[in-house]
Every structure is written in structure tokens, then in C-alpha cells.
Amino acid sequence: MFSSRLPKDLSPSPFFAELERAKACAKKDAAEDGLSFIDMTVSSPVRAGLPIDLNAAVDEGRESFGCWNPDAAGWKSAREAVVEYYRERGGNFTAGQIILTASTSEAYSVLFKTFCDPGDVILTPMPGYPLLDTLAQLEHLECAPYFLQLRRERKGPSAKLRDLKKSAVLEPKANHKFTEPAEVNSFRYVLDTDSLLAAPERAKILLLVSPHNPTGHCVSREEWNAAVRFCEENDMILVVDEVFGDYAFSDKVSRTWKYVFGLCPPEPSLSQSSPSKSFLTEGRESIHCRFNDFWDAGGGDFINLPENGPKCPIFWLNGLSKAVGSPQLKLGWMAFYAPRERFEEIRAALEFVEDAYLSVSAPAQALGSALLKQSAAYESRVKERLLQNWQTLREAFPAKYCPEVLGGWYAVVRLGEDDEDLTLRLLREKHVLVQPGFFFDFDEDGWVVISLLQEPALFKEAVRRMADR
Template identity: 30%
Template sequence: MGKGIRAGFSRRLRWGAPQNRLARAVEARRRAGLPLLDLTESNPTRAGLRYPAELLGPLADPRSLVYEPAPAGLPEAREAIASWYLARGLRVEATSILVTASTSEAYGFLFKLLADPGDEVLVPRPSYPLFEFLAALEGLRFSQYRLVYDGRWSVDFDALARAIGPRTRVVVAVNPNNPTGSFLTEAETAKLQSLCAARGLALISDEVFSDYGFAECAGGRVRSLAGGSEALTFCLGGLSKAAGLPQMKLAWMAIGGPAAEARRAREALELIADTYLSVSTPVQHALVRLLEAGGYVRRQIAERTAANLAWLKAAGTKLLEPEGGWYVILPGPSGRSEE
């Protein structure tokens, strides 16, 4: 019997990223069951936080026994998210909100909507490494624009303008950025929106950490781009950070910009979402109470990050000043490789 022809895999999966020595050492220690202090831990459910037992109660809503497909999300879930924005001083119509199972899924939907294979996505550097993989899975090219540090992080707009090419379709901003913890200023926001509008680019504002700003850095920060923009804009959020509940698998995007463009985007995104219908009914029915009760978890995280930052400063640790988020960058010797 012949061996036949082996099935091939998509070139999208040819990342060729072997683990470095540190990752291998961490994996070996975990396999051996040895204790591990991971200063990069980003899973709030493993960080010793207190979760109120009543968080689970709303998931038992008997309405969840009936399946009602709603590609953009159940109306009550979208209203809950609109109320969440309103509590932060932002007016977003529930009809402008689309619910997804994760922000990663939201990126996948948006890349499908905005770009064809071979088109380009621009993301900040430094930023979240997952962007490269999310773009590759949609057959898109991945490029970066610089953030520069001079006492605070800021967008290098000259570098951003140079990075825009004939196949650039999307600019991603992360606000506050991960891992720099930097918020966009009002001036940066206006310039970014004007640039995208002038060049016909969509703007994605990843705002999952927007609730985590340090009070001493409050002046001049823009917490969210939701509620109006001259460019077609998609603002992302989710339970993972808003309530410290990544396991509940619910995120969202708020769609803004010129009315006609935003309407067409909503209609197309609803069609994309209708092919997946990935968000569970129970978590949507529970969303109002999860966002309310999640405030208790969010306050713990905010207190923890503020205390950790104060401890680092009191110890005289050299760091690149964050304005928010969960992380802080400690500079090492320049020129050293990851190894």
C-alpha cells in the first residue's frame, strides 16, 4: 500500500519560533512540579485575588436554556456595555456595539473586514507580540511604528507616516499600551485620527486596560476613543480586564467614525459574526451583573499594581515610567539579545 501524498499545512503557520532558553527552563520547572515565581503572569485568576462567589450566580439564569442567535450580541448585553461606557463619561449607542468571544476574535473579524491577503497592518513597537500572529492568520503583512521614550512614551508620528505604504489598511493603537503602560494624549489622539482619516485608514484602539490608570498621571490622558472620530474607528474592550474574568470569554467592539462608513462596517461585521455565533448565551445574560460585581476584582488589581509600582520606586529600581496597565518595563543593558 502506497504512502500517499501528505497533506500540507498553510504557510500562515510557518512562524518558526522555537522557545528560548528561559522559556524552556520555565517549562521544565513546571513539568517537575517545582515552585515558580513568574513576574510576567497576566492571568488575574492566578494572582491571589478574591473573587466573590456571587459572580457565578448570574450564569444560572433560566433564559439561557433558550438559544436565540444574535450575531451582534443580545440586546441586553449591548445595552450593558453602553451603560459601562456611559459610567465612564462616554456616550456610545448600543447599536454601535458588537459582542465577540475575545478581543483576539475581534481582531480577526476586523482584519477580515478591513484587509485582503497581502495587505498590511501597522501596530506600535513595543507592544503585544500576539498581533503578528493574528495578522498572519488572516494572511496579512505585519509592520510596526515606533513609540519613543523621553520621560514618557509617545508616538513617533514621523515614523508612523513613513511606515504607511500603498497596502496599509489598518493602524492599531493600544491605549494604554501593553507593556509600556502609556496612554495617548489628547494631541496624539487628534493627530492619529486626522492621519487615518486623511490616508483612508481604519483605526483600531485596543482599550482593554483603560480602567487601569495611575492617578498621578491622569492629566491629559485619553481613556477611550469611543464616541466619535473623523476616522473609521473600532474600540475594543472585554471582561478579561474590565472584570478580571478572562475565562468568561466575552469582549466587544464599539464602532465609530463617519456615519455612513460606520453603518456599513456594522452591517458587514454582523454578517461576519453570523458565520461564527461564538459568544455563549449565559455570559451575555449575566453581563450586567458580571460588570457590576467585577468592579470589586478590578479595584483589587488597581490597588495591587499601584502598590507594586510604589514598592519598585521606593526600592530605587530603575524603570520606564508607566501611566497605567498591569506591567512595568525594567531597562536592561542595551545591545543584549533576548538570550
């Protein structure tokens, strides 16, 4: 009766059924003046007390709510707002490189429909977010893993001291003196580029997640170069999920599109030393960038495609869900690069798929244009919360149990014990809800995943209970 796309059994596993029962008991006990219940899996900024103000955006966009101007790529005005979002962060996409979707999940679906046939393979990170496997399965695709490895790095006293002084989470009080720490070990996840070589023959897409959910790994330039080279050699598509891209809090890493395009000045300017050209975009001032980076797709449709760029198509996925903490508005996008000789056919194929659905609503596009103007201020507000909670966590657990987080909303902690037993015991005895590591395909027991979004006082209390287990 049902499609083979669906799992054969849709009922919850015995573990998750028991987890729901334990959660209900913990909440009931808390309501009866027992130990308070703390949800350390919270992923919604609204639920964590970090909503964005929608009033101004609604007032600004209201007149467009009733409009119907179908465009397979999305309204030009909304795509220009996405371009401005990147420009504020040093990026230089143009509106012709933006495709709007109803969500990041839909963007995956569009890419899978455009580039894959049933039975093809998507390379996904392990550990990793389980939704990726579900989205592939719903398109009759298979997932094959590549791996993130936990690496120990020795860091001398001077380097450690510099990191502490530079850290945005430490705000020394007056007359505070830093004490030179002893040599320490730093643990963080890195991309095992050699594991890419085990890719099946029918692999079509390499999916990177940066910042990564749940490990907090961000793709370095060295890792990026290896991934691009792999895709070029195997005629594959490179997709980067950067929904947490605004929330990287380390100068060790960069947004991966900067590895392709370099940077344009945040304000229009001409350089005497390098040829440049001014490009007018709808409703905006002109942008001045290196002349050779821009390609005229016809009719003055200038696209930022560096002449000597990668030989594989690359897509960056993002949306309002994290950029302005508004998953309920259902607006995502993909920004893309392709070699000049393939760009138009790829854009036409994407728009063919998008035109079959036209799923992005007028209110979402109108609100998106208005809300993205607030994204930088919102990013700062959320990042302050993330950094504060990350500092709390790493002060509570030694580095070997709490790998370094370079960005994102999540962290992982290794507490030992069986994942299922540990998760249920923390919930029953400590009234703290975490996610078990097996849910993300960690290769060993004892890992739990927690959100860094929770209100700081609650987060600190939950970490204390976890450390005192």
C-alpha cells in the same frame, strides 16, 4: 500540507526551550526548600489572588444559559450592559454601537475580515505585544511598525512634589512631612507620530494600544489628534485596544473615546445652556446628551455620532478578560464610531461576518450582563494592587532604568546585559521569571518586562532579588 498562514517551524526556539528547562529546575529547587520561585509574568488575576465572585452572576444569569436567541451583534441585554459599563465611566455609547465577540482576539479577526484583503498591512506599535503579528498573519495580512520612543522630561522640584502628594499610592502617616526633592528626570514612552509617515501603501488599519502592553504608555489628546488626522488623510480604520483601559492611574491621560464624544452626565440631567434630548434605552433610564450628537438610524435607533466627529471609522476593543478578570468566560466587544453616511454599511458588514460564526455563547452573554455590574468595584481592587507594586518598583530602580507607567498591568525595566542571558540568569540564580525585551521587539538589549499583578509581598521580594543581581 499546511496553510501558508502558519509559521514554517512551530517548534519552540532554543531560547524558550532552555527557559522552560530552567523554570522546571527553579520550581523543583523551590519544592525542595530552596529559594522560592516567583513568577513575574503572571497575567491572570485568578492566579494572582484577585478572582471576581462568580456566584451572584451565575445565580442571576442561570435561567438564560439554555436560551438560543441568535443575534449577529449579540444579545441586546448584554450590549446594554456594556453601554452601562461605559456610562459609569462617563461614556455615552448606545447599544447599536456595540458588537459582541468571543474575545478581543476574535474582534481583531472580525475587523481584519471586514476591512482587509490578503496582503494588506496593519500598523502595530513597536515595542509591542507579539500576538498582534500572529493574528494578522493568520488572516494573510502583514504588520508594519510605528514606534514608541523613550523620552526624558525634566521635572522641577515643585512639580515633583505635587506629583508625590497627588499620587494614589502614597498614604502619608500622621505628622509625615514631604521633603522637597531636587530636580529629577522623568522617563516615559511617547508615540512617535512621525514614524506613521513611513506606512506602506497598502496600510488599512492603524492599531493603538492604550494603556500599552508592555510600556504602560497611554495615548494623549495630542497623540490622538495626530493618529486620527493620519487615518483621515489615508482612508484608514483606527482601532484602539483598550483592554487595560480601566487601569490607567495617571491624570495625564484619558480614555480615548472621551476625545471623540466628550462626556455625558453620569446621571440624566438637562442643561439650560446647551440643547439636549432624552433617549430611552431598553431596561434603563433615559440618557440626556447634546441633541446634535445623536443620529436616528431609523425606527428610534439613536446612535451617538457627533455631527462634526472624525472622518474615519474608530473601534474600541475590550472584554471581560481584564474588566472583571475573567478571561475564561470568553466575552469581548467592540464599541464603534463611524461618520453618519458610512455607519449603516459598516454595521451591516460587521454583522455579516459575525453572523457566519455566532461564536458568543449564551452563558457568556448572561454572565457578562451580571458581572459588568461588579466591574467598578473590581477595578478599584485591582488598581490598588497595581499602584502598590508600581510604587515598590520605582522606589527600587532609578527613573532612567524604569520608565513611568501611566496604566496597565505591566512595567519595563532596563537592567543591561543581553536579553536572553539576563532572563535566564534571573531565573537560574534568583528564581525570578521575567519576560525578555526582545519578545516585544525592543530596539536595544537589556529590557525585561514584568507584571504588576503579582501578590505584593512576592512582588517586593522579586524586585529585591532583581535589584541585588
